[in-house]
Amino acid sequence: MIHDEHFGSPERRRTLIIVVFVMFAVLMLRLYQLQLLYHVELDKKSEENSVRALVKDPVRGYLYDRYGKLFVDVGPSYSVTLVPAEFEKRNIALLSSILQMEPQMLEERVARARAYSPFLPARIKRDVDMRTLAAIEENFTTFRGVSFQVESKRVYPTKAHASHLLGYRREIADAQLSETDEYYRPGDLVGVAGLEARYEPLLRGTKGFEYVSVNSKGQIIGSFEDGKRNVSAKEGSDLLLSIDVGLQALAESLMTTYSGAIVAMDPNGGGLLALVSKPDYDPSIMSGVTPADLWSELQSNPAKPLYNRATLTRYPPGSTFKMVLAAAALQEGIIDENYRINCTGGFRFGNRVFKDLHVHGSVNVVEAIQKSCNVFFYQLMLKVGFDTWTEYGRRFGFGQTSNTDTGEETTGLLPSTEYYDSRYGKGKWTQGFLISLAIGQGEVGVSPLQMVRYAAALANGGTVYRPHAVELVRNKETKKIEPIPRDSSLVGLSPHVMELIREGMLRVVQSPGGTGALARIPGILSAGKTGTAENPHGKDHAWYVGFAPFDNPKIAVAVMLENSGFGGAKAAPLAGMIMEKYLYGELIRNKPKPAPAQKTVARTMTPATH
């Protein structure tokens, strides 16, 4: 009995059916949009949601010395980790005292970890010692969520520190993090000095990833797709060094009382045999985490143990630089071996008198090197001219970096006309400036690394090599051993010029009363040059450069001792022992049978020089 004409009318029924269809269409269109049009994008989002990549750190490459001896190893390091969601706040005080860190700092780290994921273990302290681990084990039931993970750190199995050569790693700085590729994550260790820094991309290997499924809270549910997408970590490449670990250790022990540097190099190729800078530090204190106080102590120590004196100092070379001028004069034909001057013990230039230590009388170039006659070189400088001197200095590698692989280095300072013009103004400097340069004093500044390169060039007949510590890289993935390309350049000296200069250097060491006599090696001829760098701030710096054996040089060495006085007295004996150790494999001088080598000496030396 429907009274109302409108009640359930066909139009109203039709309208409602249309409403239902419109609703159906709207829902289906949206469904189509989400599931078919946006599927790829939303599927990716869903995967990002539920899949986490756990980083698997690769094993860092090992370092071996020239004889295949393990130099830098990798060992276990224990990091304390904590799952923020499980950790009870009331344990902060106890845990911080065990970890020896400020409670606020611990709280901060827990908070930061919680922000990342409350359910994933986060590293709270790196490289803890066994005592700390034991203390944590003892409180295992109290410390819910606290655990440790094994990571790798550097281990130094030899007696050598080689701290400046090897360098160290630190947690990557935020600034560096933003400028490098995507590889690094906060908390990663990255090489910041020495070989660790230079070869970081080769040493570090490649991180692996383990993909796990997580739920909405970040709890790990299990492996993702049965681990099909996991990428295993790739081990870092090994570095095969030219360094002789035994030699390095000896050089360091010889330097314990000095501040300075010793650099030894293979003159046939430029491979470094030892690189010592003193004072240094034990690199194992930097292998895991360096305590802040220790780090600031290293940085503020007035002896500057972090400063690499082998590559960064810039002192005048003193008389060791005289061969540059001799080479320039001989090679340019300005003088020959018969050119002589009479040394009266002083040289007047303008109204100034430049003194010599002795009155040497009549000397030629060989004798001038042997006796280190300043007057000879004062006069020679004026004959050769500034620009030619600068040119030969440059050819020997001074005033420029050597492109070594051992880390930061100085260009040194090789004065030139342009330099003086810009420094003092055109015409405002005189030839008098040059007199000091002739004997390696004044503004010329060199590093021990540059000096060993120079010594090597004098040893090998004029080839200037790029000094390098790494000879070969062993890729553990491809099992291939690849050489590091070595560069070299020629000074351009004729054999005759070389012979004269080397003769002078031989006499420095081997002739009776030679200034470098303390660099003699039992049974082997050695050649070299002493130097003393005038130091306006204190005691002079002692220099020695040399090589051995004379006829077939296998080692070149540069020694620089800060504030130690005469090169011949202090630096030369160290150089002698270094070369002896390298050539014999041990120090034989204190052994009962020192082989007399006088015969060989006599054969090589020209009688006229006595």
Added chain:
Amino acid sequence: MFDYLKEYFDAKALLICLGLVILGLFSVYSATFDVGAAAAFKKQVVWAAIGLVALFIMAFFPLKTLQRISFPLYILNLGLLLVVLVVGERVSGSKSWFGLGGSGGLASFGGQPSEFAKVATVLALSSFLARTSITLSNAKHLMLAIGIVIVPMVLILAQPDLGTAVVFFAMVLPVLYWAGASNFVLAAIVAPIVAAAGALFGTLVFLVSLLVSGTLLYLTRQNRFAVAVAFGLTLAVGLSVQAVYERMPAYQQKRISTFINPGSEQKGAGYNVYQSKVAIGSGGFFGKGYLQGTQTQLNFIPEQWTDFIFCVPGEEFGFVGASLVIGLFTGLLLHGVNVAGLSKNKFASAASIGITGIFGFHVLVNIGMSMGLLPVIGIPLPFLSYGGSALVANMSMVGLLMNFYANRKEH
């Protein structure tokens, strides 16, 4: 025998309902797979069984008796709503629950009287409209009809449960339309809703919504006095909603504000919608496979087994499964309108539309919010969402539709 069945037994409604219930059981099992699946699933199966019993009772209940007892039933439900307000348990901020063990959530066994209030209100309203003396052009009768709906609605709002309260509005509109209400009457009901909704979006939107409401009323060409009264009412409702909104619990304010700017907080209130969209979208055409949906299984969608259950078929059965769900619901709605049209009994006819309206609103709003089309106002998806009272109430309503179908030729 078969012809008799075809004539008097509404197999279509039953099959659609059973299809949805089974899909629902699968979905609940999947959604609660690692958070007490066995317990939740078993309980839902028990509720489905109880629902089936309720469905058959409703399907075979004498129609005349039903019509007669609809008012007492309605009064009884109002009483229950009052009682639950006083002694009910608070579940996620609302007092809407009779606890019979445990305290809400998956582990408890209880009842929500508001679910049954929907059915009782539909029946009472239909019974009222079916009276021969009643005509909707009479303002007093109209007010009474609206009053029948307003009373339980206010009680439910007081719990406070915004979502369920809104359902009452969605139900009354098609019923009045069906019963022959004029355009002006419908506009006078819709206008305050538009104004109320506008009031939540700030002053500018509120003013625009008032303008729209006014225009709507004006276009019905009713006399100016009536339009003025209706507009005044609209204004009053809008202003009071604005006042109420400021006193609302924060979570409901947040739900509303999230709708205004859904992308704003991925981990905040918009998080559910975002994760829900990701779940459905990542399902693709065939889905990730049953129990293989990462969004569902790894609990990326909070409380998924209730309001966001649509993600389960969406993610695990893909476009195929989700379309099936939407298709079954559409079939049920069309069937409901059909039964209403066939019914010679005014009470049955109006009640069919009321039931269809309730289902339609739930489906549209729930699936719409799961797909990020509509605001998250927390109403479940019939037959699929976890929850006993709703399942029993919804199955009872299908039983009623079956009843009305079987008795369609009765006056």
